[in-house]
Amino acid sequence: MSTLTSLPQWQALNQIAASMKDAHMRDWFKADPKRAEKMQLEACGIFLDYSKNRVNEHALGALFDLARACKLDDARDAMFNGEQINSTEGRAVLHTALRNFSDSPVMVDGEDVMPEVRATLDKIRDFTALVHSGEHKGYTGKSVKHIVAIGIGGSFLGPKIMTEALKPHTVETVKVHFVANVDGCHIHDVLTKLDHEETLVVMSSKSFTTQETLQNTLSAKAWFLKSGGTQEDIAKHFVAVSSNVKAATEFGIAEDNIFPMWDWVGGRYSLWSAIGLPISLALGFENFKGLLEGAFDMDTHFKTAPLEQNLPVLLGLLGVWYRNFFDAQSQVLLPYYHYLRGLPAYVQQLDMESNGKQVTQGGEAVDYATGPIIWGSEGTNGQHSFHQLIHQGSGVIPADFMLPLNVPNQDDTHHAMLASNCFGQAQALMQGKTFDECYADLEGKGLDEAERTRLAAHKTMPGNKPSNTLMFDSLTPKTLGALVAMYEHKVFVQGVIWNLNSFDQWGVELGKVLGNQVLAGIQGNAEEESFDASTQQLIARFRAANAPK
Known part of the structure; x- marks a missing residue:
């Protein structure tokens, strides 16, 4: 026990x-x-x-x-x-600091995080204003009309569902499209409808290495370059929410257009952070602040x-x-x-x-x-x-x-x-309907006693739900x-x-690791023996179906 x-x-x-x-x-x-x-x-x-x-x-x-x-x-x-209640990762859990409108400091490892939180909120406000006013322009001088928000998990669900829920508050100057699934059909269907000169891509990944998010962003980059943009032009059409500044700048994103993330914000709690930038862009900053x-x-x-x-x-x-x-x-x-x-x-x-x-x-x-x-x-x-x-x-x-x-x-x-x-x-659900009530309802329906009893049993609902x-x-x-x-x-x-750590997700992490290993196997960069027999069979059938014809 x-x-x-x-x-x-x-x-x-x-x-x-x-x-x-x-x-x-x-x-x-x-x-x-x-x-x-x-x-x-x-x-x-x-x-x-x-x-x-x-x-x-x-x-x-x-x-x-x-x-x-x-x-x-x-x-x-x-x-x-701000105590490290995420014990398996040694992290504080402070999504609440992202919406702290009091004057109280929030300390993490002896440092007040609120100045940086407020600075990021100001950055979201200012960038939203630039996009909505048309001052933020693409490389050909056109204003932004479409935003492609790329993420996965909390980086996708939070912004998408909050934006849907508040649809009556949507601004008219831009339209936000959300992409998460690594299935290429989704990103293809979104991008083919857009003019790259009027499109801004918001990539949300704390590490800038999340498999699905990175691949969709690379596909968006390839589409942008194929459509006529250059590597230098990416700075005007791509922004990132990430803690990996180095990877984002190497991708071509201007450092001024990188919005920070913190270890003490878990993905499923991240809509309150700069991950919520697409919400602000879709609804206006004041509505994001209202959230x-x-x-x-x-x-x-x-x-x-x-x-x-x-x-x-x-x-x-x-x-x-x-x-x-x-x-x-x-x-x-x-x-x-x-x-x-x-x-x-x-x-x-x-x-x-x-x-x-x-x-x-x-x-x-x-x-x-x-x-x-x-x-x-x-x-x-x-x-x-x-x-x-x-x-x-x-x-x-x-x-x-x-x-x-x-x-x-x-x-x-x-x-x-x-x-x-x-x-x-x-x-x-609460009151249900008793057998006697159902039996009484069937009076005068031309049913014999046995059939009336049988049907009443089927119609009975216990309630107490x-x-x-x-x-x-x-x-x-x-x-x-x-x-x-x-x-x-x-x-x-x-x-x-239940005495659980509600802030880690090792099952999710294992899926990411194994997905990368299997991808290496599909691409011929891993030994077959590293997989179980079932996975070997699945990989072999997939490779055969996608072999050069």
């Missing part, structure tokens, strides 16, 4: 969960008309109704006791104070609100409750807003890359479940497909519903239908920043409870 599972607070939760297995939320709502009123929180423009969860005051109290036993407050303070301000507000809430009134803490503990005490293997995110449709993919990387771990901070194997599978899609599309599994499947799949109360260019009928589906789905409903007035940059930071801190809370 591990240190965590032997805690009396964990044992208490086991007993509480066992006693509640047969309790139904429908009955709790009947017994307490004020349940919804008691189980709501609001902070940073986000309203949370968590009353449709399989918890009562006793269970919630025990969860908060567990958080205190795991010293959540101390872990949170250590992160904000940061919203995240800062959520940081302040997370640091100062009591655990019982703390949005990320509550959501994180509910996640632990379902993952460890109800065997919930996944969680679904359901944004009922078209522009927010990419958020499940963003949180998927954030959560699964952070807490998809099997050893504790001390390197011991866990004997409890950790990171859940995160998935989802926009409403109402999912209602006509995977919602079936959530309603009538045999497992527990907690759901987060999200809805803005107002949307741009609002059509009241459309928006009312959207809201009604959002609220209706959450209600149906947990969900949260998150609402906000509208999806402004500030609200979106708070929403994303809320999920960041939720993931952190769960990592603390």
